[in-house]
Amino acid sequence: MEDFNSHFSSAFLGKKILITGGSTGIGRASAILLSSLGAKCLICGRNDEPLRETLAAIKSKKLPDAIAVEADLSSGEGIRKVLDAVDSELGGLDILINNAALGYGSITDGGYEDWQYILNTNLLAYMACSQEAINRFKSAGAGQIINIGSMSADVREEKSSVYVATKAGIQGFSEALRKEINPLGIRLLLIEPGAVDTDMQPASKEEKLEQIEKHEMLPADDIAWAIAFCIAQPPASDVVNLKIRPHLQLI
Template sequence: MTEPMEDFNSYFSSAFLGKKILITGGSTGIGRATAILLGSLGAQCMICGRHQEQVDETLAAIEAKNRSNSMGVVVDLSSKEGITALFAAADEQLGGLDILINNAALGYGSILEGGYEDWQYILHTNLLAYMACCRESIARFEQKRSGHIINVGSMSADVREENSSVYVATKSAIQGFSESLRKEINPLGIKLSLIEPGAVDTDMQEASIDEKREQIKNHEMLRAEDIAWAIAFCIAQPPACDVVDLKIRPRLQII
């Protein structure tokens, strides 16, 4: 019988020490905030992004927390080659994997905008990359019958705003994919959590910096750091507990 957890603070402070975590889209927005937080808590994080300058800046921000325990790689996850390069780097530099945080995604508007190649790039990045990264991680997790996948989705999957049909399609797919995959991998000892934020201050939001600050002040938009803490909460659960689906929205975002 598992002993009850009586001191959450002690458990939480030790839940991340030495954990090997791969964060896609870890150089901006939610991924960046998550890498900085988990790195500061003692995790060994590998991040990826499409631009070297952003990857380097995030690693420097982690090191500024007196933690030089993270690393980064520049890849484009819209291609099979990018996925292969990411996991080759993870195998070599992390030397193992405990947690995958699937976060890399791009915003997009309506199917009435752009053309086939534009939609294809978004689908490859926002959906196929999630699927491929899950499969690669599961291949590593199932050997030890443990591991945790966290898919960062969006409440757009439920709200389904107009003028966002391409993005909504990808996040709706992530929602269904996550629910089905969780049932497939739980018997293998692997956890899967889906986090679906509302409006968050990231590059996807088209508002100006001042407008976003005002929305955050008015509780109409979340900070990326808020989602990072939600991710940490999911990770820090005891082994017998699963956070299956966590929806988190600004208090005054009417959705």
């Protein structure tokens, strides 16, 4: 068996990776890290400015150029736009990281259209992107889907019933889909983080930094490193579910 450093350093070279929600938080951190390890990343997001900022951060580190697509994954049109770019700009796909998601509170807030938009973004987009990825993986007999879920699927916090519904849906979807696609040589991983410094957290930047220092919140980089660790596993070894929480997030 080759040593870990040799294996890890070569596990990402030339890999073609789609990261949804790749302009902020976990997606941004993952794009920067995976690019630094030699992967070719395509990121998508709803807003142009953070996409450009993420590309600039990657370029400033003299890393392989990433590709950015401005698209709203709540619609079939947005999903088709991203996957068309995967084919034309990325030239194929090895790994899908389903990460794009929005926070939301209780079912007692808002109305049908609000909930529909959240469900489309947080759950249906995961399903649609997964189907598109599987169609591309089948011919190669290999590929990996990484779904970013949340501890909310199990903890089910009060006043977050809409968000919890989407994350519980991702959990069930991931567990069932893995059984369908493993015989095709396709791996599936569900990562369920606890509190992470992302745009979903309502606290100020200073408050979040204080929580990170107190080990009550994780920086997004920690989740990116966990993703890299799982990608680098040998072909016969699957990390199926990974729960990551801050040391002092006691639940």
